[in-house]
Amino acid sequence: MLLGMGMKYCILWFPPKRSDVPVAAISSIGPLNGAKCRPCTPVCSGRCAERVMSELDKGWSWADDGGGGIDLCDAHEKWEDGWLENFDRVVGSKLAAERKRMWELSVSRCVADFEEMRRRAQQWEVPPAVNVCSYGLGSVLA
16 A cells, blocks of 8 residues: 555645645645645745645645645646656656556456455545546546
């Protein structure tokens, strides 16, 4: 399990055109702790990010800027060109290889893998695997 390896985690985010939800750069050195994120070239770092983070509702959202270690994306538009290379660089060769393997999965293999994850999960709130796999991450970002 990736979380068992001590890997920081975040929710890859595809916001609508008008979203005021801060989206962290996946390359941030600070704790992501389930934050919404994406591979991007940060547009807000240091004091800019600290200011944004300090304005978040502490009872609602991730609000720890990791001591200045959070960088923020401009998530109002589609993912930037080159995001795959950015993602692969940040996560390292082992996880980049897994991303590539998943990208090339058939729908039936994808469904089988989702079912295996569902069996291992304590709580599972995800649309049916066939829906997720048929839609495909590639079709969202390509």
